[in-house]
Amino acid sequence: SQQGxxxxxxxxxxxxxxxTMNCSYKTSxxxxxxxxxxxxRGLVHLILIRSNEREKHSGRLRVTLDTSKKSSSLLIxxxxxxxxxxxxxxxxxxxxxxxxxxxxGTRLLVRP
Amino acid sequence: xAGVMQNPRHLVRRRGQEARLRCxxxxxxxxxxxxxxxxxxxxxxxxxxQKENIIDESGMPKERFSAEFPKEGPSILRIQQVVRGDxxxxxCASSPGERGxxxxxxxxxxxxx
Numbered sequence: 001s002q003q004g005x006x007x008x009x010x011x012x013x014x015x016x017x018x019x020t021m022n023c024s025y026k027t028s029x030x031x032x033x034x035x036x037x038x039x040x041r042g043l044v045h046l047i048l049i050r051s052n053e054r055e056k057h058s059g060r061l062r063v064t065l066d067t068s069k070k071s072s073s074l075l076i077x078x079x080x081x082x083x084x085x086x087x088x089x090x091x092x093x094x095x096x097x098x099x100x101x102x103x104x105g106t107r108l109l110v111r112p
Numbered sequence: 113x114a115g116v117m118q119n120p121r122h123l124v125r126r127r128g129q130e131a132r133l134r135c136x137x138x139x140x141x142x143x144x145x146x147x148x149x150x151x152x153x154x155x156x157x158x159x160x161x162q163k164e165n166i167i168d169e170s171g172m173p174k175e176r177f178s179a180e181f182p183k184e185g186p187s188i189l190r191i192q193q194v195v196r197g198d199x200x201x202x203x204c205a206s207s208p209g210e211r212g213x214x215x216x217x218x219x220x221x222x223x224x225x
Contacts, residue, residue: 043203100155100214
């Protein structure tokens with residue numbers, strides 16, 4: 001079964017607004033990663049947050065992790081049209097750290 | 113330092129033919145992973161290899177699919193006697209160790225006609 005589930009499935013916002021995507025998972029993890037995928041392209045690694053971390057920042061990205069709720073959020077501030085893409089969270093399982101389990105993604109559209 | 117290189121980027125095969133997908137990991141990375149992505153879905157783990165060893169193939173279909181990562185050369189994902197349901201994007205990732213960041217290639221989009 002899916003380890004990570006993103007919500008919402010699709011999000012449409014105006015350029016300059018913030019975008020928040022959520023991810024829930026089921027089992028204990030070592031770390032959680034967020035990836036971006038432009039249409040028909042490969043995955044770009046955005047950020048990794050470890051299970052003992054609660055928040056991490058990278059440029060306009062802010063990721064939070066709540067292991068008690070088994071959930072994470074990705075916030076993109078001051079969005080740009082170029083942020084239009086699908087965003088996936090990926091978790092590893094504590095007992096098989098090499099295997100990334102992806103959710104089905106959030107499709108973000110940033111309107112210029 | 114080149115990223116993970118996959119080729120070909122696009123592959124068209126007729127039903128019953130064989131598909132061979134290649135992946136060269138990043139320099140210094142000895143861990144390779146293959147994932148499959150169906151349209152509008154996330155990636156699904158297929159297999160994890162280290163040099164000359166298959167560590168975990170729990171996500172691979174039992175028949176027609178095989179993977180290798182020889183001592184020299186790229187990792188190969190081989191699909192024999194392809195069927196329409198094999199049409200998907202196949203992504204390879206590599207990492208320097210078991211944990212941490214995995215770097216993905218651009219993928220091979222297989223279309224079975």
